[in-house]
Structures are given as structure tokens and as C-alpha cells.
Amino acid sequence: MPLNKEIQPGDNDELTRERLQATFDTQQMAAALWGSDLARKRRELAKKVDKLTVLHDSKDMSFMTREEKLSENARKVVQMFAHVADIVEDPSDDAEMFHLSSNAIGHEGHPFGVHFVMFIPALKAQADDEQREKWLMPALGLQLIGTYAQTELGHGTNLRALETMATFDKATDEFVIHTPTVTALKWWPGSLGKSSNHAVVSANLIIDGKSYGHHNFMVQIRDENTHKPLKGITVGDIGPKMAYNASDNGFLGFDHHRIPRRNMLMRHAKVDKNGVYTKPPHAKIGYSAMVHVRSVMIGHQGMFLGSASTIAIRYSLVRRQGEIKEGSGEVKILDYQTQQHRLFPQLARAYVFMFAGKEVRELYQKVLSDMEKGETTLLADLHALTSGLKSVVTHLCVAGMEQCRMACGGHGYSRASGIPEIWGVAVGGCTYEGENMVMLLQLARYLMKAVKETKKGKSLGRLVDYLLLPQDRHSLIGRVPQGEYGPHLAAFEHIARRQIFKVADELTKLQDKGMSKEIAWQKKAVELQRAARLHTRFYLAACFHRKVQSVVDGRIREALADLYHLHLNYELLDMVNYALEDAYLKADQVDFIREDMYRLLETIRPNAISLVDAFEFSDRELRSVLGRRDGHVYENLYKWAKESELNRADVLPYFDKYLKPMMLAARQRSNI
Numbered sequence: 001m002p003l004n005k006e007i008q009p010g011d012n013d014e015l016t017r018e019r020l021q022a023t024f025d026t027q028q029m030a031a032a033l034w035g036s037d038l039a040r041k042r043r044e045l046a047k048k049v050d051k052l053t054v055l056h057d058s059k060d061m062s063f064m065t066r067e068e069k070l071s072e073n074a075r076k077v078v079q080m081f082a083h084v085a086d087i088v089e090d091p092s093d094d095a096e097m098f099h100l101s102s103n104a105i106g107h108e109g110h111p112f113g114v115h116f117v118m119f120i121p122a123l124k125a126q127a128d129d130e131q132r133e134k135w136l137m138p139a140l141g142l143q144l145i146g147t148y149a150q151t152e153l154g155h156g157t158n159l160r161a162l163e164t165m166a167t168f169d170k171a172t173d174e175f176v177i178h179t180p181t182v183t184a185l186k187w188w189p190g191s192l193g194k195s196s197n198h199a200v201v202s203a204n205l206i207i208d209g210k211s212y213g214h215h216n217f218m219v220q221i222r223d224e225n226t227h228k229p230l231k232g233i234t235v236g237d238i239g240p241k242m243a244y245n246a247s248d249n250g251f252l253g254f255d256h257h258r259i260p261r262r263n264m265l266m267r268h269a270k271v272d273k274n275g276v277y278t279k280p281p282h283a284k285i286g287y288s289a290m291v292h293v294r295s296v297m298i299g300h301q302g303m304f305l306g307s308a309s310t311i312a313i314r315y316s317l318v319r320r321q322g323e324i325k326e327g328s329g330e331v332k333i334l335d336y337q338t339q340q341h342r343l344f345p346q347l348a349r350a351y352v353f354m355f356a357g358k359e360v361r362e363l364y365q366k367v368l369s370d371m372e373k374g375e376t377t378l379l380a381d382l383h384a385l386t387s388g389l390k391s392v393v394t395h396l397c398v399a400g401m402e403q404c405r406m407a408c409g410g411h412g413y414s415r416a417s418g419i420p421e422i423w424g425v426a427v428g429g430c431t432y433e434g435e436n437m438v439m440l441l442q443l444a445r446y447l448m449k450a451v452k453e454t455k456k457g458k459s460l461g462r463l464v465d466y467l468l469l470p471q472d473r474h475s476l477i478g479r480v481p482q483g484e485y486g487p488h489l490a491a492f493e494h495i496a497r498r499q500i501f502k503v504a505d506e507l508t509k510l511q512d513k514g515m516s517k518e519i520a521w522q523k524k525a526v527e528l529q530r531a532a533r534l535h536t537r538f539y540l541a542a543c544f545h546r547k548v549q550s551v552v553d554g555r556i557r558e559a560l561a562d563l564y565h566l567h568l569n570y571e572l573l574d575m576v577n578y579a580l581e582d583a584y585l586k587a588d589q590v591d592f593i594r595e596d597m598y599r600l601l602e603t604i605r606p607n608a609i610s611l612v613d614a615f616e617f618s619d620r621e622l623r624s625v626l627g628r629r630d631g632h633v634y635e636n637l638y639k640w641a642k643e644s645e646l647n648r649a650d651v652l653p654y655f656d657k658y659l660k661p662m663m664l665a666a667r668q669r670s671n672i
């Protein structure tokens with residue numbers, strides 16, 4: 001019985017032979033990746049979507065205009081909800097719904113994109129009971145379509161500078177929402193341009209001329225029947241983007257638009273009819289929808305990198321190019337060491353990002369339930385963790401996906417590979433929900449506070465407990481029995497701790513010389529974001545360790561451990577300069593790490609296809625000709641190209657209009 005459940009009759013023989021080499025059962029590995037319940041649900045829902053033709057793409061999105069994409073995904077999302085009860089076990093399970101959407105719709109966006117990922121989470125966390133009844137229930141029941149409108153044309157990162165105003169009018173018990181300038185226009189919200197009829201809008205709360213900072217307000221922006229913008233509201237699409245082109249990211253302006261006082265979300269902060277303001281229990285509780293998305297993004301980004309790795313690894317087992325030994329025939333490109341070195345570390349990252357995604361969602365759920373009781377102690381930890389992970393994971397995902405694309409040679413550049421689209425979606429994550437550099441500095445802020453606590457012999461939180469431990473002067477890598485990787489993980493810890501203390505000391509020295517805290521921060525900002533990255537990379541390595549330790553099945557644990565050890569070696573080499581600076585690592589230890597990494601590439605090679613099969617991406621979900629499960633790449637690439645809109649006729653009008661007259665004229669001139 002093959003351990004790879006993906007083998008099917010009619011598959012490319014090369015892939016079947018590869019799959020037969022697996023040392024583990026792919027469904028068990030899928031259970032380790034997704035959790036056994038979700039893995040089963042994913043498998044079942046993919047089969048159901050396969051049978052429901054109304055959910056299938058009417059043609060490849062690559063050949064569609066933006067309007068066709070929007071219309072196609074509106075059609076499919078409506079069908080998806082019409083059939084949801086027959087497809088998923090629990091429509092209130094975000095993870096299950098995400099996978100349904102991933103199969104049926106893909107990642108380019110749809111009219112309910114931000115509705116589910118921000119609008120509803122904002123209502124759940126910030127609306128009081130009466131408001132939940134009024135908006136959350138209809139929103140869950142799809143009676144309205146909402147978005148989250150915070151960013152403005154002139155202001156994204158710096159929320160304190162938002163210009164949109166919500167001025168309380170005591171006489172009418174209303175807020176007047178107004179965007180006083182062009183730069184105050186809301187800009188970017190997903191599904192705002194053409195789809196949404198409601199928005200949670202961030203605006204400065206002004207009572208009796210005093211500003212209380214930005215708060216969230218529910219605003220109806222379009223008539224529910226005609227879908228025309230309401231009086232005092234200007235709304236539209238911001239135009240094509242790198243990707244997400246099936247999403248109508250929009251602009252939104254208000255001209256003294258009035259909403260009832262009770263449209264301010266009032267679970268935490270409140271304004272009564274006399275204009276008396278009540279502060280929330282935590283100043284940043286209104287940022288919860290952002291923290292929610294950051295926490296969801298980690299696992300999703302892991303999935304994106306997992307998709308790109310699947311495409312590149314499967315294709316690398318079908319593609320033959322060049323010979324290793326002259327005369328012995330062309331080899332599969334995955335047999336080249338350089339190809340393995342390019343791809344396997346990306347695969348390992350995809351795995352650990354998915355594991356970290358699960359951990360961070362668990363912390364988010366805990367914080368959410370605490371918040372419900374007015375308890376906010378863990379909010380700062382969650383903010384620090386999600387800020388770092390969001391930045392490091394999106395950055396490494398995009399770098400990893402680019403390796404996957406290049407590893408597919410020319411065909412990786414074609415949209416048929418599927419990589420350009422997911423790359424475009426993933427790279428958006430470096431910017432949205434807080435620009436990466438900015439979020440790293442948020443984590444750095446937390447780390448600097450942690451150092452202060454450490455110096456008092458205390459820990460700021462579980463995530464920074466390691467700062468209390470003493471520094472080792474030298475690494476034990478290569479000085480312990482073969483197969484022990486404790487010293488590798490200790491090296492991540494050492495590097496992070498050293499950089500954190502180093503920059504903290506430098507900040508202190510600058511301030512001791514009389515420099516203000518803010519200017520000192522600027523002088524050390526690059527070093528601070530490095531500290532945040534190193535801390536996060538240590539967290540990720542430790543998370544991988546925790547996962548491997550928790551696996552019971554020996555074969556799965558062994559295959560996962562190979563990936564984990566590769567990850568440790570590869571990432572350490574990527575940041576080795578930090579370990580060389582203080583002679584923590586010696587040159588022979590660096591060589592040891594390199595050699596062990598090359599050894600692991602060879603160990604992983606026979607399991608490569610099964611490690612990507614274990615993601616269990618259906619072909620429908622992957623949307624890639626190169627990454628097809630059956631490996632029949634070439635005939636399908638040819639079929640795909642023939643679908644190109646340019647092939648609708650042998651001769652297109654521009655030939656007769658421009659090229660032919662030019663060539664005729666040139667011929668005539670040359671005859672003269």
C-alpha cells in the first residue's frame with residue numbers, strides 16, 4: 001500500500017515512482033500540518049467543490065478583464081453561500097470557510113473579502129450587544145456587505161494623523177462624518193469601490209471641539225436596493241493593482257454625512273447623549289480587527305509559500321534539463337543540488353509558518369475571550385508577536401516564492417504556473433495590516449521594554465523569558481554527538497538576545513550623552529528592526545522544535561525533523577554574520593553547518609513530492625498548469641496557451657491597422 005495517497009491511475013509515471021519512495025503516509029502528514037479534523041474537512045470539501053460545477057471557474061482568470069474577474073467572483077461567492085450548508089460542516093468555522101473560498105474562488109478577492117476578515121471581526125470585538133443584534137446578525141446572514149475603511153489617501157501607518165472627523169452634534173444626537181481634504185479620502189479598503197454598502201469607518205471623535213482620537217463608526221454608504229451612494233458620500237474603485245484585481249479596493253469621501261450617535265461602536269469606548277465620553281479599558285482595543293488579520297495572515301502566508309513550493313517541486317520532477325553524468329541522459333532538475341537548495345528551505349519555511357499560524361491563532365482566541373471580560377493583559381504580547389511574525393513571515397514568503405518562480409525557469413514567468421498571482425497576493429501582505437518595517441519597530445519597542453524588565457530580574461512575558469538567561473560565549477554546534485540540534489536552536493536564541501541587548505545598550509549610551517529618546521531611536525532604527533527580526537526568527541525555530549516534539553508517529557516525526565534540521569542550518573547560515581561578530585561560532589562550525597545542510601538536502605530529496613502532496617492542495621485550488629498533481633504539464637501548457645484571448649483569430653486588427661501599412665510603405669520606399 002503506497003504511503004502517498006495521491007497516486008492515481010493515468011498519472012505521469014515519473015511522479016508515481018517518486019511518490020512510491022515516501023517514508024511516511026501523506027494523510028498523516030496532512031494531519032500534522034492542518035490538524036486532523038481540518039485536514040479531513042479540506043479533503044471532503046474539495047471533493048464536493050469538484051462536483052459542483054456552478055463553483056468552477058468559467059475560464060482561467062488570467063484571460064479576464066478586471067470587470068469580468070469581479071463579476072465572475074461575485075457569481076461564485078453567491079453560489080458558494082447558496083451551497084455552503086451542503087459543503088462545509090460548520091459555516092461559522094473561519095478555517096473551513098477559508099479553504100472553501102480558496103478552492104472555489106482563489107485568492108484574487110471577491111465582494112465579501114474584507115466583510116469576513118475585518119468588518120465582522122470589528123463588530124464582534126467592538127460592537128455592544130444591541131449593536132451586534134442590529135449589524136452583526138445581518139452581516140453574518142449576508143443581508144449587507146461591509147468593509148473596513150481606515151487608511152486615507154494621505155495617511156496609512158500613522159493612525160494618529162487620520163483626518164476624517166466624526167463630530168458629535170448634541171442637538172440631533174448624531175455624528176457628522178466629514179473628510180475635509182483630498183488627503184482625508186479613505187483609500188484602499190477592499191471591496192469598497194463597487195461592492196460594499198456598509199463600512200466600519202475610522203474617524204476622529206470630536207465632542208465640544210475636543211478630539212478624543214480615532215474611533216470606529218458604522219456607516220451605511222450605499223442604498224440597499226439601488227446600490228447608489230447615499231447623499232453626502234462619494235465612493236469608487238482606486239484602479240488596477242499588482243494583484244488582488246478581483247477586489248475593488250476603493251476610495252470614500254464624506255461631505256458632512258450624518259449618522260446616529262449609536263453608530264459609534266460602543267462595546268468599550270462610549271459617548272452618551274450628553275456628549276460624555278467613557279474611555280476603553282485599553283487605549284488600543286479599537287485596533288483589534290487589525291490584530292485579527294495579522295494573526296490569520298501567518299498561516300495563510302505559509303499556505304501561499306506551500307502552494308509555490310508544491311508547484312515548483314512537482315514541476316522539478318517532471319522537467320528534465322541537462323546531464324549530470326555525460327551520456328546518461330537528461331536528469332530531473334530536482335536532482336541538481338542547487339535546485340534542492342533553492343526549494344527545500346522554502347518548503348521548510350512553509351511548514352513552520354503554518355505551525356506558527358496555528359499557535360498565534362490560539363493566542364488570539366485567548367486574548368479575544370479575555371477582552372470580552374474586559375481583561376487586556378495579554379494584548380501587548382499578542383500585538384508584539386503578531387507584528388513581528390506578520391513582517392518576517394510575509395518577507396520570507398515573498399523571497400521564497402520568488403525562488404520557487406525562478407526554479408521553474410521560463411515557465412515560472414508564465415501565468416500558467418500560478419506563481420505570479422499568489423506572489424502578487426502574498427507581497428501585498430508586506431504592506432497591508434501595517435507596513436513591515438513599521439510593525440518590526442512596534443515589536444522592537446516591546447523588546448526594549450523587556451530589556452528594562454530583565455535588568456530588574458523580571459520578565460515582561462513568556463515570549464521574552466529567554467532574555468533572563470545568561471549568554472554562552474561559544475556555540476556547541478559540531479561539538480556534540482551527530483544528530484543533536486539543541487546547540488543550533490541555542491544559536492538562534494544567542495543571536496537574538498545579543499542583538500536585543502546590544503541595541504538597548506546603544507540606545508542608553510546615546511541618551512546618556514544627552515540625546516533625546518526619540519532621536520536615539522532614529523539613530524538605531526535599523527538595528528532595532530534587526531533585533532525584532534532575529535527575535536521572530538528564533539520564535540519560528542522554537543515553534544518548529546515544539547511541533548516536531550509533539551508528533552507521536554515515528555515516521556512523521558522523522559520526516560518533519562529532517563525539514564526542521566534543514567531549516568535550522570539554512571536560517572543560521574542566512575544570519576551567520578551575527579554569530580561571527582562575537583566569535584560565538586568559529587569557521588569550522590560554519591563549515592559543519594553547511595555540510596550538514598547539504599546532507600539534509602539529499603535526505604529530503606526522496607520525500608520531496610510527498611512533503612508537498614501533504615499540503616493536499618487540490619488542482620482546482622492550486623490553479624497551476626506546472627503544479628498539476630498528475631504531472632501532465634506539457635500538453636496542458638499547450639492547451640492553456642491556446643486559450644489566450646490573442647488566439648481568437650489568426651490575424652488581429654492591429655496588423656491591418658498599423659503593421660501592414662508600415663511594411664507596405666517601407667517596401668515601396670525601398671523599390672524607389
Ligand SMILES: CC/C=C\C/C=C\C/C=C\C/C=C/C(=O)SCCNC(=O)CCNC(=O)[C@H](O)C(C)(C)COP(=O)(O)OP(=O)(O)OC[C@H]1O[C@@H](n2cnc3c(N)ncnc32)[C@H](O)[C@@H]1OP(=O)(O)O
Binds near residue numbers: 284300
Ligand atoms: C480570510 C482572509 C485572508 C486574507 C486576507 C484577505 C484580504 C484582506 C487583505 C487586506 C486587508 C487589509 C486591511 C488593512 O490594511 S486595514 C489597515 C491596516 N492599518 C494598519 O495596520 C496601520 C498600522 N499602524 C498602526 O497599527 C499604528 O498606527 C501603530 C501601531 C504603528 C502606532 O499606533 P499609535 O500611534 O496609536 O501607537 P504608538 O504610540 O506607536 O504606541 C502606543 C502603545 O500602543 C501599543 N499598541 C499599538 N498598537 C497596538 C495594538 N494593536 N494592540 C496593543 N497595543 C498596541 C504600542 O505597542 C505602544 O505600547 P507601549 O510601548 O507600551 O507604549
Ligand SMILES: Cc1cc2nc3c(=O)[nH]c(=O)nc-3n(C[C@H](O)[C@H](O)[C@H](O)COP(=O)(O)OP(=O)(O)OC[C@H]3O[C@@H](n4cnc5c(N)ncnc54)[C@H](O)[C@@H]3O)c2cc1C
Binds near residue numbers: 189433441
Ligand atoms: C492589498 C491592500 C489591501 C488593503 N486593504 C485595506 C483595507 O481593507 N482597509 C484599509 O483601511 N486599508 C487597507 N490597505 C491599506 C494599508 O493598510 C496601508 O497601505 C498600510 O497600512 C501602509 O500604510 P501607507 O500606505 O500609508 O504606507 P506609508 O506609511 O506611507 O509607508 C511608506 C514607507 O514609509 C515608511 N514609514 C512610515 N512610517 C514610518 C515610521 N513611523 N517609521 C519608519 N518608517 C516609516 C514605511 O516603512 C514605508 O517604507 C490595504 C493596502 C493594500 C496594499
